[in-house]
Amino acid sequence: MTTAPSGLTGPAAAAERDAVAPTTPRGRRGGGPAGRARKLTPYLFLLIPVGLLLLLTYVPVVNMFWYSFTDWDGLDKTKNLVGFDNYVEVFTDPDNVRVFLVSLYYVVGSFVQMALALYFATLLSFKVRFKNMWKGILFFPYLINGVAIGLIFLNFLKPGGGLDTVLMKAGLDGLIHQWTGDPDIANYTLASVSVWRYTGLTFVMFLGAIQSINSDIYEAAALDGATRWHEFWHIILPSIRPIVGLAFILGISGSLSVFEIPFVMTGGSNGTETFVIRTIWMAFQRNTVGLASAMAVVLLLFVLIVTWMQRKIVPEEEVDLT
Amino acid sequence: MFPQQRRRRLMALAAAGTILALTAACSGGSDDPADTSSEGGSDTPSGSISVLTWRTDLVEDGTFDKYVEEFKAKYPDVTEVKVEGVTDYEGTVKTRMNTDDYGDVLAIPGSVTPDQLGDFFEPLGDQAEMAKEYRWINDKSFEGKSYGIPVVGNVQGILYNKRVWEEAGVTEFPTTPQEFLDDLQKIKDAGVAKVAPLYTNYKDSWALSQWEGWRGAVTANPDYVNDMTQTDTPWTDTSDSGVIDGTIYDVVANGLTEADPTTTDWEGSKRLIGIGDIATMVLGSWAIPQMQAAAEAAGADPADIAYMPTPAQVDGKFHTVAGGDYNLGINVHSKNKVTARAWIDWFNHDSGYSESQVGLSPLVDGPVPDALSGFMENVELITMNPAPEGQESLFADIDTASGIVTTDPKYRVQIIDDARSGNRTKQEIFDDLNSKWAEGRADVG
Numbered sequence: 001m002t003t004a005p006s007g008l009t010g011p012a013a014a015a016e017r018d019a020v021a022p023t024t025p026r027g028r029r030g031g032g033p034a035g036r037a038r039k040l041t042p043y044l045f046l047l048i049p050v051g052l053l054l055l056l057t058y059v060p061v062v063n064m065f066w067y068s069f070t071d072w073d074g075l076d077k078t079k080n081l082v083g084f085d086n087y088v089e090v091f092t093d094p095d096n097v098r099v100f101l102v103s104l105y106y107v108v109g110s111f112v113q114m115a116l117a118l119y120f121a122t123l124l125s126f127k128v129r130f131k132n133m134w135k136g137i138l139f140f141p142y143l144i145n146g147v148a149i150g151l152i153f154l155n156f157l158k159p160g161g162g163l164d165t166v167l168m169k170a171g172l173d174g175l176i177h178q179w180t181g182d183p184d185i186a187n188y189t190l191a192s193v194s195v196w197r198y199t200g201l202t203f204v205m206f207l208g209a210i211q212s213i214n215s216d217i218y219e220a221a222a223l224d225g226a227t228r229w230h231e232f233w234h235i236i237l238p239s240i241r242p243i244v245g246l247a248f249i250l251g252i253s254g255s256l257s258v259f260e261i262p263f264v265m266t267g268g269s270n271g272t273e274t275f276v277i278r279t280i281w282m283a284f285q286r287n288t289v290g291l292a293s294a295m296a297v298v299l300l301l302f303v304l305i306v307t308w309m310q311r312k313i314v315p316e317e318e319v320d321l322t
Numbered sequence: 323m324f325p326q327q328r329r330r331r332l333m334a335l336a337a338a339g340t341i342l343a344l345t346a347a348c349s350g351g352s353d354d355p356a357d358t359s360s361e362g363g364s365d366t367p368s369g370s371i372s373v374l375t376w377r378t379d380l381v382e383d384g385t386f387d388k389y390v391e392e393f394k395a396k397y398p399d400v401t402e403v404k405v406e407g408v409t410d411y412e413g414t415v416k417t418r419m420n421t422d423d424y425g426d427v428l429a430i431p432g433s434v435t436p437d438q439l440g441d442f443f444e445p446l447g448d449q450a451e452m453a454k455e456y457r458w459i460n461d462k463s464f465e466g467k468s469y470g471i472p473v474v475g476n477v478q479g480i481l482y483n484k485r486v487w488e489e490a491g492v493t494e495f496p497t498t499p500q501e502f503l504d505d506l507q508k509i510k511d512a513g514v515a516k517v518a519p520l521y522t523n524y525k526d527s528w529a530l531s532q533w534e535g536w537r538g539a540v541t542a543n544p545d546y547v548n549d550m551t552q553t554d555t556p557w558t559d560t561s562d563s564g565v566i567d568g569t570i571y572d573v574v575a576n577g578l579t580e581a582d583p584t585t586t587d588w589e590g591s592k593r594l595i596g597i598g599d600i601a602t603m604v605l606g607s608w609a610i611p612q613m614q615a616a617a618e619a620a621g622a623d624p625a626d627i628a629y630m631p632t633p634a635q636v637d638g639k640f641h642t643v644a645g646g647d648y649n650l651g652i653n654v655h656s657k658n659k660v661t662a663r664a665w666i667d668w669f670n671h672d673s674g675y676s677e678s679q680v681g682l683s684p685l686v687d688g689p690v691p692d693a694l695s696g697f698m699e700n701v702e703l704i705t706m707n708p709a710p711e712g713q714e715s716l717f718a719d720i721d722t723a724s725g726i727v728t729t730d731p732k733y734r735v736q737i738i739d740d741a742r743s744g745n746r747t748k749q750e751i752f753d754d755l756n757s758k759w760a761e762g763r764a765d766v767g
Contacts, residue, residue, distance in 0.1 A: 077438075159585060181581070181582035183742070267525065281732065285732065
């Protein structure tokens, strides 16, 4: 304890103080060497996070682009360039195209999810008892890890599992199905699980936007004799339009890249294979990393295109209700 | 020769993640040829080595600690043997092999093609010389050099619960696929196996690639796999591939399997076959000790677990393919190859691993385990022939190019889906597989 102070004001700390302190009174001109150091400071702080970002995100992505033009199998010492062959195969193999159709189930699911989220967010923006508890309950599923959700629902939906028991108790035996085993409904089941998981996130986004609406507007509307429905249609919905747009992009791009839930629950069997599951299979089971990289690049481009289209269709304009 | 993804192949999630994660791991490995010169000139095993194993269960239950202790007792100069159990062995080790650091002794992953062996593994000796001492070394040999020795030999056939089959009135081994189906039907009609006459383990789909073990046994042709590379139509009614995949289709289409295959459970299935709720599973002989242990744990008689050959006879005899399990090899970048080699030799000669696994010893004059001796009397063993010189990688290349990937269960999962929904007939499936195979052959040229 007694030695600590002298240690703290060691040469390094002292030098740092010297470097910073004198510049303070001199203001923003920053002519001398100390001023340059001050100008550099933010960049020094950026160095590490940006360095990590480059190392862990951009370098691998550049590598992925490079792999996508080779026939690499994930192991070989040599990587032969094959030009656009991999990209041609991504679009000509009917199996690769088929998996995109599976995404449609999730696109539909994302609309259901937005509708549910909007409904709950609007409801909870009014005066409701135990408001925070309801919010917590709705948001909680989003906090659970996707793999855990897959495993939970696997047990819940298996024949004789939780759902079947409830249906049986309620006397609805006729509704019992093989929830993941019946090829006609397996995708609906998985999409519903996905909706269950992500509704909370969309809900919180909507709720945040709704709560930022100035309460004066409601008062004014109430004076004019507006009903709850009028409030929703003429105040809430227009105010949160940019957030609805955002939820829309997230929904579409999420639908294209669905992975965890179907991977854990069915492994992509029984007609539930998604594009990402197929990509993983290509890379690790078929050992065609080049082709898998091309699929990953294609997915990236699709998501970029969807985002760009959304920006064109729903421009992010300033909302002005007054 | 057999897959890769057997046993504890939980979820590939760890390895999967994203392609990004993989590429990140790959961008490092630089090769330094100077590394390969073997260091520390002494010939007696000493120092420390690390061993990668896929048997995480044996690491956890202390079996490997015992092995290490015995090994050190034999070679007192060895200071440490670090055993690393790897879950999802195939995926993890393959990714690690892009660096130089993948243990000193490791099992050669199934995705390494023969022509790549020399890049990653130290040659253990001349194939002809080694063949005098060891069996099944063809798979991991290239251009006359052997790179791996199997830890144990497996035979391939059908694992079944003897009590259940007898209760249904079946006491003879079925001799044709049709008879096999009829017997399963009898078991179903007798209602003795509550869950399924035959359990597919569809959810843990790797079990479906175990059917691959019938290849060669159906027509008693040790060159069957080599012949596949020479034909555009490997799937016919009488070919091995056609019989295997046709049987899968028929078993499922006739409702002789579990009701909802998407919810099968590998760990649970061990107990179910032990107590007789499942009558049959198609698995290699390596599964026998696991099923027996599960039967015992569930209070059933482990002697009920028995093994039968592929239901096909040539000249009135059953045949079964015997082959090596995982092969142990030495990392070409290892700093302690002498000790690594000593571990491999010790493991095959002195560890008692093959007996404990109810497998055949990899040694030419090794003993036959008791549990298999009855089976072996009725069956003629076949060892698959190696690919002809210069075509070592041909099968794997066609297999990958065709997009079928016969070592992977995916196409059989599709067959089961089709058999359940009736979307495609058996013939349509065969036609599709044949056309893909022909395409793969054309691509490889």
